[in-house]
Amino acid sequence: RKEVEQDPGPFNVPEGATVAFNCTYSNSASQSFFWYRQDCRKEPKLLMSVYSSGNEDGRFTAQLNRASQYISLLIRDSKLSDSATYLCAFDTNAGKSTFGDGTTLTVKP
Amino acid sequence: DTAVSQTPKYLVTQMGNDKSIKCEQNLGHDTMYWYKQDSKKFLKIMFSYNNKELIINETVPNRFSPKSPDKAHLNLHINSLELGDSAVYFCASSQGARGYEQYFGPGTRLTVT
Numbered sequence: 596r597k598e599v600e601q602d603p604g605p606f607n608v609p610e611g612a613t614v615a616f617n618c619t620y621s622n623s624a625s626q627s628f629f630w631y632r633q634d635c636r637k638e639p640k641l642l643m644s645v646y647s648s649g650n651e652d653g654r655f656t657a658q659l660n661r662a663s664q665y666i667s668l669l670i671r672d673s674k675l676s677d678s679a680t681y682l683c684a685f686d687t688n689a690g691k692s693t694f695g696d697g698t699t700l701t702v703k704p
Numbered sequence: 705d706t707a708v709s710q711t712p713k714y715l716v717t718q719m720g721n722d723k724s725i726k727c728e729q730n731l732g733h734d735t736m737y738w739y740k741q742d743s744k745k746f747l748k749i750m751f752s753y754n755n756k757e758l759i760i761n762e763t764v765p766n767r768f769s770p771k772s773p774d775k776a777h778l779n780l781h782i783n784s785l786e787l788g789d790s791a792v793y794f795c796a797s798s799q800g801a802r803g804y805e806q807y808f809g810p811g812t813r814l815t816v817t
Contacts, residue, residue: 627803638794638808639747682747690801691760692737694747 598622601683601695609703612673616698618683619665627686628659628666632679633697639682642668673702707731708809710795716815717785725780725812727795735759736778737796737806738770747794753778754801785816 599620608614628645643650645657645666656669666683680697687693708729717723729736737760738750751770752760758770767783778795792811798804 629805638811639806640808641805644805680745684806686803690735690752690754692749692752692806694739694749696744696746 598693599683599685599695601698603696603698605699605701607701607703608673610673610675612702613669613671614673614700615667615669616681616683616700617665617667618695619663620683620685620693621664622685622687622693623664624687625664625685628657629684630655630657630666630668631682631684631694633682634679639694642681670700673700675702675704678702706810708795708797708807710793710809710812712812713810714813714815716817718817719785719787721785722781722783723785723814724782725793725795725814727778727780727809729776729795729797729807729809731797731799731807733797733799733807734775735798735801735804736772736775737798738778738780739794739796739808741792741794741811743791751778751780752801759801785814787816790814790816 601618630642631639632642633639649658654671658667682697683695735754737752741747753772756772769781772778795809796806798806
């Protein structure tokens with residue numbers, strides 16, 4: 596089983612839609628969780644950390660489900676500018692960072 | 705005021721050559737990383753340094769040798785380049801070795817011909 600699995604998509608949604616991505620991880624020792632955004636031919640940039648109680652930043656909501664070992668990202672009211680690849684990432688106690696392979700989102704007018 | 709910078713941005717070279725990529729961060733972070741992102745966009749950690757000490761060394765051919773002269777710099781030297789080394793190499797840094805978000809450099813696009 597891969598350490599982290601993401602649905603690669605692509606997700607094609609109209610502007611204004613709500614879209615959700617999941618990311619499952621196999622290492623129960625995972626401690627810290629993140630969502631990154633990567634635009635085409637650019638570097639990954641932190642979108643948000645994922646906290647145990649869930650957290651929200653504007654139109655973005657992140658959730659952690661430790662029992663089922665997955666994190667999720669919900670984007671409300673999608674904008675054209677949200678089109679990108681979304682990478683989940685987690686850290687173990689050993690300090691190793693593992694990234695998912697990314698989910699591609701295209702928001703269409 | 706680039707936080708994490710890499711040079712060069714593009715590198716085209718022939719098989720068998722030796723090349724280096726340099727990375728610098730001005731964020732005052734303790735931890736730096738090298739990642740490889742291949743043509744399928746998979747981002748894989750190669751090395752991690754904390755306070756100039758190597759802490760993560762994934763299964764990487766020993767043709768790849770990182771070097772951290774100080775906390776702000778992490779360089780990557782690659783010997784005897786192979787076609788399969790073609791990828792984008794990202795440097796990143798974080799405040800500490802565990803549980804901190806990472807800041808990535810713009811990447812070095814390496815093409816081996």
